[in-house]
Amino acid sequence: MMRTGRVEAFSDGVFAIAITLLVLDLAVPPLEESRREGLWAALGHEWPSYLAYLVSFFVVGIIWINHHTMLTLVDQVDRVVLFANLVLLLFVSVIPFPTRLLADYLLEPEGHVAAAIYSATMLAMGMAFSALWLTISARPRILRRPLDPATRRATLRRFGAGQVIYAAAVALSFVSAVATLALHGVLALYYCFDQLTPSGGVDET
Amino acid sequence: MMRTGRVEAFSDGVFAIAITLLVLDLAVPPLEESRREGLWAALGHEWPSYLAYLVSFFVVGIIWINHHTMLTLVDQVDRVVLFANLVLLLFVSVIPFPTRLLADYLLEPEGHVAAAIYSATMLAMGMAFSALWLTISARPRILRRPLDPATRRATLRRFGAGQVIYAAAVALSFVSAVATLALHGVLALYYCFDQLTPSGGVDET
Amino acid sequence: MMRTGRVEAFSDGVFAIAITLLVLDLAVPPLEESRREGLWAALGHEWPSYLAYLVSFFVVGIIWINHHTMLTLVDQVDRVVLFANLVLLLFVSVIPFPTRLLADYLLEPEGHVAAAIYSATMLAMGMAFSALWLTISARPRILRRPLDPATRRATLRRFGAGQVIYAAAVALSFVSAVATLALHGVLALYYCFDQLTPSGGVDET
Amino acid sequence: MMRTGRVEAFSDGVFAIAITLLVLDLAVPPLEESRREGLWAALGHEWPSYLAYLVSFFVVGIIWINHHTMLTLVDQVDRVVLFANLVLLLFVSVIPFPTRLLADYLLEPEGHVAAAIYSATMLAMGMAFSALWLTISARPRILRRPLDPATRRATLRRFGAGQVIYAAAVALSFVSAVATLALHGVLALYYCFDQLTPSGGVDET
Numbered sequence: 001m002m003r004t005g006r007v008e009a010f011s012d013g014v015f016a017i018a019i020t021l022l023v024l025d026l027a028v029p030p031l032e033e034s035r036r037e038g039l040w041a042a043l044g045h046e047w048p049s050y051l052a053y054l055v056s057f058f059v060v061g062i063i064w065i066n067h068h069t070m071l072t073l074v075d076q077v078d079r080v081v082l083f084a085n086l087v088l089l090l091f092v093s094v095i096p097f098p099t100r101l102l103a104d105y106l107l108e109p110e111g112h113v114a115a116a117i118y119s120a121t122m123l124a125m126g127m128a129f130s131a132l133w134l135t136i137s138a139r140p141r142i143l144r145r146p147l148d149p150a151t152r153r154a155t156l157r158r159f160g161a162g163q164v165i166y167a168a169a170v171a172l173s174f175v176s177a178v179a180t181l182a183l184h185g186v187l188a189l190y191y192c193f194d195q196l197t198p199s200g201g202v203d204e205t
Numbered sequence: 206m207m208r209t210g211r212v213e214a215f216s217d218g219v220f221a222i223a224i225t226l227l228v229l230d231l232a233v234p235p236l237e238e239s240r241r242e243g244l245w246a247a248l249g250h251e252w253p254s255y256l257a258y259l260v261s262f263f264v265v266g267i268i269w270i271n272h273h274t275m276l277t278l279v280d281q282v283d284r285v286v287l288f289a290n291l292v293l294l295l296f297v298s299v300i301p302f303p304t305r306l307l308a309d310y311l312l313e314p315e316g317h318v319a320a321a322i323y324s325a326t327m328l329a330m331g332m333a334f335s336a337l338w339l340t341i342s343a344r345p346r347i348l349r350r351p352l353d354p355a356t357r358r359a360t361l362r363r364f365g366a367g368q369v370i371y372a373a374a375v376a377l378s379f380v381s382a383v384a385t386l387a388l389h390g391v392l393a394l395y396y397c398f399d400q401l402t403p404s405g406g407v408d409e410t
Numbered sequence: 411m412m413r414t415g416r417v418e419a420f421s422d423g424v425f426a427i428a429i430t431l432l433v434l435d436l437a438v439p440p441l442e443e444s445r446r447e448g449l450w451a452a453l454g455h456e457w458p459s460y461l462a463y464l465v466s467f468f469v470v471g472i473i474w475i476n477h478h479t480m481l482t483l484v485d486q487v488d489r490v491v492l493f494a495n496l497v498l499l500l501f502v503s504v505i506p507f508p509t510r511l512l513a514d515y516l517l518e519p520e521g522h523v524a525a526a527i528y529s530a531t532m533l534a535m536g537m538a539f540s541a542l543w544l545t546i547s548a549r550p551r552i553l554r555r556p557l558d559p560a561t562r563r564a565t566l567r568r569f570g571a572g573q574v575i576y577a578a579a580v581a582l583s584f585v586s587a588v589a590t591l592a593l594h595g596v597l598a599l600y601y602c603f604d605q606l607t608p609s610g611g612v613d614e615t
Numbered sequence: 616m617m618r619t620g621r622v623e624a625f626s627d628g629v630f631a632i633a634i635t636l637l638v639l640d641l642a643v644p645p646l647e648e649s650r651r652e653g654l655w656a657a658l659g660h661e662w663p664s665y666l667a668y669l670v671s672f673f674v675v676g677i678i679w680i681n682h683h684t685m686l687t688l689v690d691q692v693d694r695v696v697l698f699a700n701l702v703l704l705l706f707v708s709v710i711p712f713p714t715r716l717l718a719d720y721l722l723e724p725e726g727h728v729a730a731a732i733y734s735a736t737m738l739a740m741g742m743a744f745s746a747l748w749l750t751i752s753a754r755p756r757i758l759r760r761p762l763d764p765a766t767r768r769a770t771l772r773r774f775g776a777g778q779v780i781y782a783a784a785v786a787l788s789f790v791s792a793v794a795t796l797a798l799h800g801v802l803a804l805y806y807c808f809d810q811l812t813p814s815g816g817v818d819e820t
Contacts, residue, residue, distance in 0.1 A: 006418055006478055008211055009418070009422045012218055013218055014429065014430055015218075016221075017426060017430040017431075019298060020219055020226065021222075021430065021433065023301050024226070024229070024434070028305050031309070039315040043318075043322075053299075058291075068211055079475070086475070089429075093429060094433055096433050104441070105449065110444060110448065113453075213624070217621065217628055218628055220625060220628075221625055221628025221629045221632060222628070224704075225636065226636075227708075228708055228710075229711075233719055236719070239725060240723075244725040244729065248728075258709075262708070266701045270697055277618075419624060420631055423628055424631045424634065424635055427631060431639070493680075496673075496676045504668075506638050507641040507643070514643055518646070518649070520649060520654040
């Protein structure tokens with residue numbers, strides 16, 4: 001058993017780095033292209049890189065807020081929780097990779113492959129988040145205060161709904177990569193606003 | 206509601222990473238160029254990269270100090286504050302991108318586009334900072350001690366003045382990219398010294 | 411003598427950054443290759459990069475958990491501990507380099523050189539970890555509670571066993587680079603599950 | 616005035632990131648070169664990159680330990696201290712740049728320019744460190760316990776001696792770049808061992 005504090009510090013570090021590393025893949029247009037077409041036009045061609053950045057930034061930001069909310073319920077963590085947390089961090093810290101892939105391939109004929117990998121990463125991340133929640137909520141002795149079973153199930157259902165949408169995004173990828181990225185953007189916006197209502201989040205009950 | 210501590214830890218992480226990632230765009234001159242012209246001359250050609258680094262470093266540093274000062278007023282944060290903070294972090298963590306763009310394009314005929322994007326990022330960041338201040342100062346129950354309305358307005362006015370200057374920098378970009386970068390440098394220096402006087406900052410009253 | 415807190419914070423930072431920087435070396439296939447062969451096939455060719463990422467991620471994650479567990483025993487640190495910790499952090503923060511090397515060279519005829527360097531890094535890291543443990547456990551006045559000599563020796567033996575396996579991995583490198591990476595993967599999985607049993611780790615006694 | 620904790624957290628973040636970003640410049644030899652000459656030989660050619668990494672790693676590590684030691688004396692920080700700290704962080708976070716420059720140019724005819732820039736960065740960093748010490752030690756009200764003037768002067772003298780050596784390293788650069796890097800390595804080793812003796816550091820009196 002160990003204090004939650006250092007798990008939070010390490011997790012916060014990974015979240016903060018993953019969200020900030022995204023900026024490294026924002027594409028500065030090559031000089032030759034800008035000289036030929038003008039810088040505004042050259043920047044315009046890079047829009048998939050900017051849109052993917054924006055969506056991934058808010059996705060990581062929202063997971064961080066949810067992670068934070070979840071850990072406020074916890075007093076101490078054991079090794080199983082640490083490990084479940086590490087698996088979640090794997091999918092968080094990998095997000096810059098599918099983001100770069102989607103940015104590079106969005107307008108290619110095979111953009112659907114990149115969109116499917118992006119969506120599958122979100123799905124895996126959502127599943128890791130549910131697994132962490134299941135692990136934590138099944139350990140009454142590590143919780144700060146007892147968790148009522150109805151809340152536990154309601155939260156799981158909310159997470160499950162998110163995963164159904166991510167699975168739908170995997171399917172949508174094979175129809176349109178651009179629509180898939182738009183769906184992830186809408187979803188991130190939805191979660192942001194959901195966070196702002198009293199009914200959002202884990203700790204509202 | 207959650208403790209301010211973890212928001213600070215995450216925000217500090219993003220600030221620290223954004224300020225340190227800037228170094229990745231400091232250009233080491235290519236060997237062929239240095240062999241032809243000498244290393245001092247080749248380094249000299251990269252001055253836009255070094256100047257842009259310096260200005261952005263102090264801009265992020267000053268925002269960090271102001272952010273820190275602002276959060277000392279706050280005891281707990283709710284989801285709206287978290288979200289307003291996330292939007293501020295978006296504009297902080299994106300700063301390495303306009304910095305790289307400005308460094309690459311400063312001496313190009315279209316440098317004014319890069320300067321305008323750099324200035325617009327600063328303007329957006331300033332607006333996000335004001336929005337966070339409005340959000341926090343409108344929530345008496347999250348504050349450590351009540352905030353007197355005159356201080357609140359005075360602080361908003363100071364932020365507003367900064368945004369007017371940033372808007373002017375957007376306009377100046379279309380006259381001269383180099384002058385715009387110089388203005389941002391002077392502004393950063395001004396804020397640094399302003400920080401050193403008792404009247405600077407949010408918490409002086 | 412200083413508080414353990416800041417050593418943990420700095421170490422957590424290094425661990426979190428090292429584990430997250432790994433993502434920068436996940437290879438997005440070049441456009442020409444994907445257009446020729448298809449994106450799935452082109453991604454398939456990059457499997458050494460993905461496998462090396464996964465193995466290194468869990469290796470760093472497990473070291474972090476062990477480091478965390480070890481420092482829970484410690485109340486204050488002196489300069490010798492700080493220095494032993496810095497040497498461990500050297501081998502942790504360098505891990506993205508042998509990971510990139512192994513990913514690039516795994517399928518080359520000289521992959522065994524890359525595998526040997528990867529394995530030697532793990533061996534050096536394991537030795538630095540043992541040295542930190544020896545340093546800490548030999549300093550009763552910095553420990554939170556006395557450490558029983560049998561536990562100390564048992565822990566050293568467990569670390570020693572790990573180093574024997576890493577040494578074997580160095581030898582295996584000259585037989586097969588792929589088998590060596592697989593061994594590191596199995597080892598990481600083993601340690602993960604070992605962590606999940608009550609007998610794992612430093613603090614179980 | 617604000618708590619020292621958040622300054623430490625931000626500074627630790629910058630130190631941890633600067634020390635870990637160094638790994639990004641460890642050169643993996645290009646495939647064609649390794650295929651022609653063998654991987655061991657190709658790695659051998661990259662030794663300036665590995666040596667510069669090692670030296671810079673310990674330089675940043677030692678500054679971190681000293682910074683840590685210095686801040687244990689401090690209870691609260693005001694804006695002047697914050698600003699002096701920011702200037703120190705500027706020179707810490709820029710270290711990956713002269714490291715990369717020196718690694719790329721060490722064996723070039725103009726390696727002395729790179730060595731001089733590397734040494735000048737260390738000199739500037741040392742001067743920023745002394746300035747921070749002067750700023751802190753001149754503010755009795757922010758110190759945890761009064762500082763005796765003899766200690767203050769002794770510490771300043773030790774810092775001053777370090778800066779004389781860094782100035783000598785700038786001069787040595789124009790004789791031999793390799794000797795200059797070796798001097799920095801010896802100096803880092805010396806400081807490491809100095810740290811391990813009871814007389815080392817700021818807080819020993």
